[in-house]
Amino acid sequence: MATGVNTRRRRPRQRVxxxxxxxxPAGSAVVVTLVxxxxxxxxxxxxxxxxxTIQPEGWKRDLALAVTGPLQAVSDAFLIDxxxxxxxxxxGRSDDDxxxxxxxxxxxxxxxxxxxxxxxxxxxTREKFSPQRKLRFWVAGDSLVVVPGESLLRAAGxxxxxxxxxxxxxxxxxxxxxxxxxxxxxxxxxxxxxEKPRAVILMFGGNDDHDFMTGLPEGTEIGAFGSPSxxxxxxxRVGGIMDTITRARGYLVWIGLPITRDAEQTSRFxxxxxxxxxxxEKRPGRVSYLDTYFYFAGDDGGYAQYLTNDEGRLVKMRAxxxxxxxxxxxxxxxxxxxxxxxxxxxxxxxxx
Amino acid sequence: xxxxxxxFAIFFMVVxxxxxxxxxxxxxxxxxxxxxxxxxxxxxxWRFVFLLAFSTVWNQVFAVAxxxxxxxxxxxxxxxxxxxxNLALLGYFKYYGFFVTSTHNLFSLxxxxxxxxxxxxxLPVGISFFTFMGISYVVDTYRGDFEPVxxxxxxxxxxxxxxxxxxxxxxxxxxxxxxxxxxxxxxxxTSRAFFLIGTGLFMKVVIANYLAGSIVDQVFGAPNQHSxxxxxxxxxxxxxxxxxxxxxxxxxxxxxxxxxxxxxxQNFDSPYAAVSIQDFWRRWHMTLSRWLRDYLYIPLGGNRGxxxxxxxxxxxxMLIGGLWHGAGWTxxxxxxxxxxxxxxxxxxxxxxxxxxxxxxxxxxxxxxxxTFQVVCFAWIFFRADSFADAWDxxxxxxxxxxxxSPLVTxxxxxxxxxxxxxxxxxxxxxxxxxxxxxxxxxxxxxxxLSLALLVTxxxxxxxxxxxxxxxx
Numbered sequence: 001m002a003t004g005v006n007t008r009r010r011r012p013r014q015r016v017x018x019x020x021x022x023x024x025p026a027g028s029a030v031v032v033t034l035v036x037x038x039x040x041x042x043x044x045x046x047x048x049x050x051x052x053t054i055q056p057e058g059w060k061r062d063l064a065l066a067v068t069g070p071l072q073a074v075s076d077a078f079l080i081d082x083x084x085x086x087x088x089x090x091x092g093r094s095d096d097d098x099x100x101x102x103x104x105x106x107x108x109x110x111x112x113x114x115x116x117x118x119x120x121x122x123x124x125t126r127e128k129f130s131p132q133r134k135l136r137f138w139v140a141g142d143s144l145v146v147v148p149g150e151s152l153l154r155a156a157g158x159x160x161x162x163x164x165x166x167x168x169x170x171x172x173x174x175x176x177x178x179x180x181x182x183x184x185x186x187x188x189x190x191x192x193x194x195e196k197p198r199a200v201i202l203m204f205g206g207n208d209d210h211d212f213m214t215g216l217p218e219g220t221e222i223g224a225f226g227s228p229s230x231x232x233x234x235x236x237r238v239g240g241i242m243d244t245i246t247r248a249r250g251y252l253v254w255i256g257l258p259i260t261r262d263a264e265q266t267s268r269f270x271x272x273x274x275x276x277x278x279x280x281e282k283r284p285g286r287v288s289y290l291d292t293y294f295y296f297a298g299d300d301g302g303y304a305q306y307l308t309n310d311e312g313r314l315v316k317m318r319a320x321x322x323x324x325x326x327x328x329x330x331x332x333x334x335x336x337x338x339x340x341x342x343x344x345x346x347x348x349x350x351x352x
Numbered sequence: 353x354x355x356x357x358x359x360f361a362i363f364f365m366v367v368x369x370x371x372x373x374x375x376x377x378x379x380x381x382x383x384x385x386x387x388x389x390x391x392x393x394x395x396x397x398w399r400f401v402f403l404l405a406f407s408t409v410w411n412q413v414f415a416v417a418x419x420x421x422x423x424x425x426x427x428x429x430x431x432x433x434x435x436x437x438n439l440a441l442l443g444y445f446k447y448y449g450f451f452v453t454s455t456h457n458l459f460s461l462x463x464x465x466x467x468x469x470x471x472x473x474x475l476p477v478g479i480s481f482f483t484f485m486g487i488s489y490v491v492d493t494y495r496g497d498f499e500p501v502x503x504x505x506x507x508x509x510x511x512x513x514x515x516x517x518x519x520x521x522x523x524x525x526x527x528x529x530x531x532x533x534x535x536x537x538x539x540x541x542t543s544r545a546f547f548l549i550g551t552g553l554f555m556k557v558v559i560a561n562y563l564a565g566s567i568v569d570q571v572f573g574a575p576n577q578h579s580x581x582x583x584x585x586x587x588x589x590x591x592x593x594x595x596x597x598x599x600x601x602x603x604x605x606x607x608x609x610x611x612x613x614x615x616x617x618q619n620f621d622s623p624y625a626a627v628s629i630q631d632f633w634r635r636w637h638m639t640l641s642r643w644l645r646d647y648l649y650i651p652l653g654g655n656r657g658x659x660x661x662x663x664x665x666x667x668x669x670m671l672i673g674g675l676w677h678g679a680g681w682t683x684x685x686x687x688x689x690x691x692x693x694x695x696x697x698x699x700x701x702x703x704x705x706x707x708x709x710x711x712x713x714x715x716x717x718x719x720x721x722x723t724f725q726v727v728c729f730a731w732i733f734f735r736a737d738s739f740a741d742a743w744d745x746x747x748x749x750x751x752x753x754x755x756x757s758p759l760v761t762x763x764x765x766x767x768x769x770x771x772x773x774x775x776x777x778x779x780x781x782x783x784x785x786x787x788x789x790x791x792x793x794x795x796x797x798x799x800x801l802s803l804a805l806l807v808t809x810x811x812x813x814x815x816x817x818x819x820x821x822x823x824x
Contacts, residue, residue, distance in 0.1 A: 015538075015539045017541050017544065018783065019780075019783030019784065019786060019787045020787050021541070021543045021544065021783070021786045021787040021789075021790040022543070022787075022790040022791060023538075023539035023540060023541055023542070023790075024539075024540055024542040024543070024790065025537060025538050025539075025540065026372040026537035026538075026540050026613070027372075027537070028542065028794050028797075029368070029540050029542045029545070029611050030368055030369050030372065031794055031798070032542065032546070032794055032797045032798045032801065033364075033365065033368060033611070033801075034365060035794075035795070035798035035802075036797075036798045036799075036801035036802045036805065037361055037365065037805075039798065039799070039802035040801070040802045040805035040806055040809070043802060043803075043805070043806040044805070044806060044809045044810065047809055047810070048358065050814075051358070051814070054814075064358075083806060084806060084809075084810050087806070087807070087810040087811070088810055091810070091811065096814065146573075149573075150573035150574050153573065153574035153577050154573075154574045154575075154576055154577070154744070156574075156577070157574060157575075157576030157577050158576065164577060167569075167570040167573070167574075167577075168573065168574075261472055303472075304470075305449070305470065305471075305472040306449065306452075306453060306470040312460050313453075313456075313457045313460065314452070314453045314456040314457055314460075314470065315453065316449060316453065318472075320472075320473075320474050320475055321474075322472060322474075326737070327737045327738060327741070
């Protein structure tokens with residue numbers, strides 16, 4: 001009372017901005033943001049749970065699963081996830097939130113020995129293709145395949161005999177370890193059934209250098225990366241993909257992993273390459289392993305981001321992340337893939 | 353830490369209330385927001401935090417030194433050193449490889465082998481943006497536009513996370529005065545903030561990502577596998593993709609700053625409704641255009657000389673602007689196309705006897721159409737990995753009409769229509785939406801936002817691709 005000023009806080013007068021919109025207190029901004037995020041988390045719980053599931057292994061994934069698992073249960077129990085399901089269905093993407101970890105690979109047959117070094121010796125005929133009967137091919141794999149795949153498609157554009165079944169089927173962060181991220185075992189079968197490619201160009205492994213696999217057979221556990229149990233399971237998957245393709249009369253060119261800036265990563269990639277290489281050798285004439293290591297090594301045998309091309313020009317071969325390819329590297333790989341397709345198939349005798 | 357991710361949402365929900373709680377005490381708020389911004393930046397690569405810190409110290413030291421000196425020569429020398437340091441940093445991280453390969457290949461034409469060492473250098477995200485903001489600070493201090501602020505305030509300005517990695521390029525005079533006094537927590541423009549964030553998320557997550565995956569990547573990856581119609585639609589789709597991507601990012605950045613109580617300048621104003629290339633640059637990446645004008649074009653002499661001198665300045669500004677976008681000759685050509693168009697427009701307007709005609713609807717439509725075609729033609733070089741790739745796209749555009757075009761789907765056409773059509777909406781529409789939203793009770797506002805997030809998340813692809821402008 002000494003000052004005679006009323007010290008009681010009065011509600012502030014509402015102020016408006018352009019277009020006569022009301023300005024709000026910061027508190028309501030915080031509340032609206034928080035509530036909107038919480039409600040949208042429940043509405044999108046299936047998608048968030050899938051995002052958590054397909055994360056790389058580690059504490060972040062564990063934490064995300066621990067949070068999104070109960071949220072998904074609540075969302076499902078109270079039907080809060082139904083609007084999302086309806087929206088996905090309307091978009092024709094009902095499968096988006098499903099996680100399928102089934103590793104469906106054919107059982108090895110006596111003609112495709114697994115575990116011994118004797119290669120199959122079935123004679124391979126060099127089938128003819130022509131502009132009237134084109135060689136259909138499919139390029140697929142993880143993100144590493146995208147650049148060489150595009151180079152291959154561009155090269156095929158100049159050939160009247162080659163017919164790609166579609167764009168490069170490169171799926172980021174995918175591989176053979178984690179069918180939960182993307183189920184290649186299922187997808188390869190589907191593509192073979194629907195598109196009937198006679199040649200398949202694959203590149204996998206860039207995301208497979210970890211201790212963690214999903215889709216393991218009941219009771220199977222894997223040890224650390226490179227351990228006998230890990231290797232046995234990864235070999236089963238690599239061989240399974242190869243058999244799936246070769247039994248559908250497809251010729252497979254498997255592009256090996258390149259040297260990378262990180263020496264430890266390179267040695268892990270070497271372990272994966274060794275498995276793929278040995279599995280390819282068991283299927284001569286039907287699977288060809290393309291070793292890319294020395295294409296991208298410098299004069300000292302180590303990693304090189306820039307290399308001199310055939311024309312003597314210094315070109316950037318590798319992306320800034322030290323793993324992925326730049327266009328000249330893709331062109332180099334594509335040229336070698338085409339050479340192998342020409343070796344395996346008769347693509348030229350149609351010419352008069 | 354990308355904006356449209358759960359990680360960022362959690363980060364922001366911690367920062368938002370704390371920022372408002374600490375706001376009344378600037379000496380507490382500033383360390384908090386600097387720490388938050390450094391945490392945000394370190395999510396990409398913690399080592400680059402030192403680079404940001406170095407840039408902060410470098411520019412502050414020189415700004416203070418420039419301010420203290422009165423002798424023009426000393427001030428000029430300090431300014432030159434400050435700018436050289438900034439450009440050296442940018443040059444090393446962004447242009448080293450480009451410089452070495454270009455030099456090597458130039459000399460190899462005459463069979464000379466220049467022993468230059470090529471190194472693998474990782475480009476720190478956002479370096480182009482915070483370097484330009486640092487240069488603004490020292491140049492504005494040199495010009496006497498304002499006195500250097502305290503170190504904490506400058507560090508907060510340079511690292512403020514909403515603009516840190518891809519702009520908008522906020523001038524010191526625009527943001528630093530807002531740090532002088534606490535923002536008033538009673539009056540926050542939340543409806544505009546939520547509108548910007550909502551539309552930004554939709555444009556990036558739904559439109560940009562959809563177009564990239566549905567047609568753009570295929571067409572530019574292997575143009576000779578596609579029909580002319582697919583190539584044409586692919587080019588238009590890229591124009592929309594890059595707009596939706598960058599406009600989306602900018603909207604989110606401006607919206608986030610607004611919720612925190614700060615105003616950023618506008619960065620886009622319906623660029624594909626431009627009636628000339630000059631008009632386009634008043635509407636596209638407006639904060640970069642302003643920066644290039646005030647710190648490059650005008651210091652070069654601007655239009656204060658002969659016509660040829662002005663044309664030279666225009667061309668140089670656009671060539672350097674092109675190179676700023678990426679260390680490659682295709683970006684220089686992209687800048688050259690815009691520079692040539694700007695020079696041509698200027699020449700046309702300045703020729704004797706030129707009379708500005710009235711803008712009829714037909715004339716405006718024709719100019720918009722023609723401008724959009726020039727912009728799209730330039731985008732070919734911006735998107736292509738090499739001249740050979742750009743040439744393949746151009747050749748295919750004219751040589752494969754009548755072939756099947758399975759990539760040109762209803763969804764692609766609709767996404768392009770949304771991306772371009774949204775730029776022709778009268779400004780009263782978003783204003784009316786914001787006004788109506790602002791009058792809703794808090795629970796209803798939260799419900800509307802939740803639904804917007806549901807639609808965006810459900811329609812978007814799995815995972816979110818990085819923003820295109822992060823690479824610049």
